[in-house]
Amino acid sequence: MAATDWRRYLADFHRDNPGAVQEVLERARSGDHNPYDWLARAVPPSAHRVLDLACGGGAMVRRLASPGRTVVGLDLSAEELDVARRRAPGSYVRADGVRLPFADGSLDAVTSVLGLLVVQPLDEAVREITRVLRPGGALAVIAPSIWLMSPKELADVTRLTRVLRTRPQFPNPVERTGVKALLALLRLHRVEDKREVYFYTVDDREDAERLVRALYLPRSPAERREIAVEHLVHRVAKQGQVRIAVGMRRVVAMK
Ligand SMILES: C[S@@+](CC[C@H](N)C(=O)[O-])C[C@H]1O[C@@H](n2cnc3c(N)ncnc32)[C@H](O)[C@@H]1O
Incomplete structure (x- = not known):
C-alpha cells in the first residue's frame, strides 16, 4: 500500500472539516474538565507570552487567555484559523510549525494539543520550539495514550476501529516511542508526564x-x-448510550 501523503491529507482534511477535532475534544470529559482545561492548568500563571502550536479552531487559545498574557495561535490551515477567529478572539498567525515566526528565546510557554503528532518533520518542529522558548520556559503538550484504559474501554474502542477497518492514524509516532524520541530531541527537562482517560458520549x-x-x-x-x-447509532438504540474512551497524555518540560 502506498504511503500516505500526509501534507496533502492534512491540508484537505482541515480545509473540509475545520474545527472538527476540537468539537470532539471539547465534549470529551474527565470529571469536571476536558483535555484543553487540563493542559491550560499546566501553564504557569507567570507565562506572559504563550504560543499554541497547531491551534486548530482556537479552543486552547480561549482557555489560555488571561489578563496580562499574550496568546498567539499558530496553524497552517487558513480554514482552521477562520474558525478560531470566529470562536476565540485572539492573535493568530498562519505559518508552518517548522518555521516559527518568533525571535529566539521570546516565549514563556508553548502548548500544543495533538500538534506534535502532525507537524513534520518532528525534529525540526522540536528544534524550533526549543529555539523560541526562553531559558526556563515551558513546553506543555497533549498526545493520545491508550494506557490506563480498562479492558472494557479498550474493547469498545476496538469495536469501532474494527468497523472502520483501521485505527486513526497520525504522521508522527504516538505513545512511548513518540514521547521518548521527542524528549531526547528536545533536550528539555521533563517535569511531568501524566495520563487521564476522557469519555466522549454518543x-x-x-x-x-x-x-x-x-x-x-x-x-x-x-x-x-x-x-x-x-x-x-445501532449501539445507542440497543444500549441507550455509548461512551468512547479517549486516553490522553500530558507532558510538560522546561528549557
Ligand atoms: C489534530 S489537529 C489539532 C488542532 C487543535 N490543537 C485542537 O485541539 O483542536 C492538528 C492541527 O495541526 C495543524 N497542522 C498540520 N500541519 C501543520 C504544520 N506543519 N504547521 C502548523 N500547523 C499544522 C492542522 O491544520 C490542525 O489544525
Whole structure:
C-alpha cells in the first residue's frame, strides 16, 4: 500500500472539516474538565507570552487567555484559523510549525494539543520550539495514550476501529516511542508526564457523526465512515448510550 501523503491529507482534511477535532475534544470529559482545561492548568500563571502550536479552531487559545498574557495561535490551515477567529478572539498567525515566526528565546510557554503528532518533520518542529522558548520556559503538550484504559474501554474502542477497518492514524509516532524520541530531541527537562482517560458520549446520530468526522482515516473510504456512524447509532438504540474512551497524555518540560 502506498504511503500516505500526509501534507496533502492534512491540508484537505482541515480545509473540509475545520474545527472538527476540537468539537470532539471539547465534549470529551474527565470529571469536571476536558483535555484543553487540563493542559491550560499546566501553564504557569507567570507565562506572559504563550504560543499554541497547531491551534486548530482556537479552543486552547480561549482557555489560555488571561489578563496580562499574550496568546498567539499558530496553524497552517487558513480554514482552521477562520474558525478560531470566529470562536476565540485572539492573535493568530498562519505559518508552518517548522518555521516559527518568533525571535529566539521570546516565549514563556508553548502548548500544543495533538500538534506534535502532525507537524513534520518532528525534529525540526522540536528544534524550533526549543529555539523560541526562553531559558526556563515551558513546553506543555497533549498526545493520545491508550494506557490506563480498562479492558472494557479498550474493547469498545476496538469495536469501532474494527468497523472502520483501521485505527486513526497520525504522521508522527504516538505513545512511548513518540514521547521518548521527542524528549531526547528536545533536550528539555521533563517535569511531568501524566495520563487521564476522557469519555466522549454518543447519545444520537449527531454525536456519532461528529466523532467519526474528527478522525484521521487516510486508509478508510468514505463509506466506511458511514458504516461506523450506523454502527454507533445501532449501539445507542440497543444500549441507550455509548461512551468512547479517549486516553490522553500530558507532558510538560522546561528549557
Ligand atoms: C489534530 S489537529 C489539532 C488542532 C487543535 N490543537 C485542537 O485541539 O483542536 C492538528 C492541527 O495541526 C495543524 N497542522 C498540520 N500541519 C501543520 C504544520 N506543519 N504547521 C502548523 N500547523 C499544522 C492542522 O491544520 C490542525 O489544525
